[in-house]
Amino acid sequence: MKSASFLAEKKIDPHKSPKKAKGLVGIALFAVVLSGCATSSTTAQTQASGNSNAVVTPAEIPQILKSANGKNNLNNKTLSISGQGQIESGTALALDDAFFRMQKLAGAKSVTGAKYIPFYYSLKGDSIPQTSHYPAHFLAMVSLTSPANSASPAAACPNSDSATLFDFVKVSSTGNWKVDLEPFVNGATVPKFATVKGGYSAPLSSSTKLVLPLSQLPITMAQALQTYGTSGRITAGLSKSDFATTGCWSVYNFSQGYTFYKSASVSPSLSITPVSPSDAVSYPLASGAVLDLFSLKFVYSLRPATPTGSISQQTQRGNPYSFTLPAGQYSSVTQPGICELAVVDPPNGISLSHSTQPQLVGADCGELMATGKAASKVTAVNFVSS
Numbered sequence: 001m002k003s004a005s006f007l008a009e010k011k012i013d014p015h016k017s018p019k020k021a022k023g024l025v026g027i028a029l030f031a032v033v034l035s036g037c038a039t040s041s042t043t044a045q046t047q048a049s050g051n052s053n054a055v056v057t058p059a060e061i062p063q064i065l066k067s068a069n070g071k072n073n074l075n076n077k078t079l080s081i082s083g084q085g086q087i088e089s090g091t092a093l094a095l096d097d098a099f100f101r102m103q104k105l106a107g108a109k110s111v112t113g114a115k116y117i118p119f120y121y122s123l124k125g126d127s128i129p130q131t132s133h134y135p136a137h138f139l140a141m142v143s144l145t146s147p148a149n150s151a152s153p154a155a156a157c158p159n160s161d162s163a164t165l166f167d168f169v170k171v172s173s174t175g176n177w178k179v180d181l182e183p184f185v186n187g188a189t190v191p192k193f194a195t196v197k198g199g200y201s202a203p204l205s206s207s208t209k210l211v212l213p214l215s216q217l218p219i220t221m222a223q224a225l226q227t228y229g230t231s232g233r234i235t236a237g238l239s240k241s242d243f244a245t246t247g248c249w250s251v252y253n254f255s256q257g258y259t260f261y262k263s264a265s266v267s268p269s270l271s272i273t274p275v276s277p278s279d280a281v282s283y284p285l286a287s288g289a290v291l292d293l294f295s296l297k298f299v300y301s302l303r304p305a306t307p308t309g310s311i312s313q314q315t316q317r318g319n320p321y322s323f324t325l326p327a328g329q330y331s332s333v334t335q336p337g338i339c340e341l342a343v344v345d346p347p348n349g350i351s352l353s354h355s356t357q358p359q360l361v362g363a364d365c366g367e368l369m370a371t372g373k374a375a376s377k378v379t380a381v382n383f384v385s386s
Helices: 058-078 090-105 214-231 254-263
Strands: 120-127 136-145 162-170 178-181 184-186 266-274 281-284 290-304 309-313 328-345 359-367 371-374 380-384
Touching: 058 120, 058 136, 058 162, 090 178, 090 328, 090 359, 136 281, 178 290, 214 254, 214 266, 214 290, 214 328, 254 266, 254 290, 290 309
Parallel strands: 309 380
Antiparallel strands: 120 136, 136 162, 162 178, 162 184, 184 359, 266 290, 281 290, 290 328, 309 328, 328 359, 328 371
C-alpha cells in the first residue's frame, strides 16, 4: 500500500501513502520520475432475494474494516509478506510484496523506519452489492489517520480529504475478505454512491448508457498514459493535474521519466497495458455515472544509448527504491510497475457536451522488482543513481 514521487539527484517531498506512512524519499535509478454500460467489469451486482442470502451486509462492513486495519498495522510493523497475503490479493498484494522486499533489503524494520507509526481507518462511504454469489465485492472509501503529533503524514492533501478506495473481494464462503485494489482519491470530490433501501448499492444494469463502455476504459486509459509518456500529449480526459504530487493522489509522470532517461544517455521504451486477466470492478454513482476501478501494468525497457555503454545501478541503505535491482553494471534493464486507477464514466445523455469524457479521480502507482542483464564489458557509464 504505497505511493511516492521521485526525481534523480533531487529530493522531493513525496506524496506518501498514509497506509504505509513511509516518510522516505527515493533516488533510485528507476524511480526518477514516478510522480509521485456494456461492461466486462466484475460488478457482483446480481441482487440476492433477501438479506439472509447476501454474502455481506452493510452492518458487517465496520467489523471487516477493523479486522483488516489491525492486521495491516501488524504486517506493516513487521514487514510480514506472508501476513499481507492474508488480507490482500491481486495488484494490491503485488505492490506491497515488492515494497516490503525493498524495505527489507534497505535494512528497514518497519514501513516507517525504526519506530512504527500506526494508522487507523475511518469509513467515509461504501458501495455494497447485495449478492449471493462469489466472487463477491464491496467498496469502502476510507480516510486514514495516525496518532496526534506523530511524524506520519496521515493527510497528504488539502483539508484532510485524503482517502483510499478499498475494493474488498471474497472468492468463496470459506475465504477471507481481501483488498485487491486501493487507489487514493480526494474524499471530498468523489461523487456519492447510488444506494437502495437497506444500504445496498443500486443495481448496475448492462443497459446503462455511458460515455464510454466500461469494457473500453482500461485500454483507453492505458493508451492515453502511454501517449503522454512518449510524446507529452494529454488525451482521453487526462489533465496535467493528474500528475501533480501536491494533491490527494497522482499518477506516475511517465513523460518526465521518458524525457529524463533520454537526457541521461539511456534509450527507453515504455509499454502500458491493462492487467490480464482484467481486475476491473464497477460501482454505480448517484449521478447516474459509474465508478470503475482497474489496474494497468507499465514496463520501462532501458538500454544504453551507445553500443559500448552500460547502466549503473547503486544501492543505498535506508532507500528502499534503490533496491529494485541489485547494484551492478547492466547492458539492459526491465523495470515493471503497476498503476491502480479510479475512473468516473459519466452517463451518456442527449444534452451531454461533446468534450465530456471519463474522468480520472484517483490512482496508486508503484514499482515491482526489476530485472537486468549484466554488462559483459564496461567502457562507459551512462547513468548512475545517487
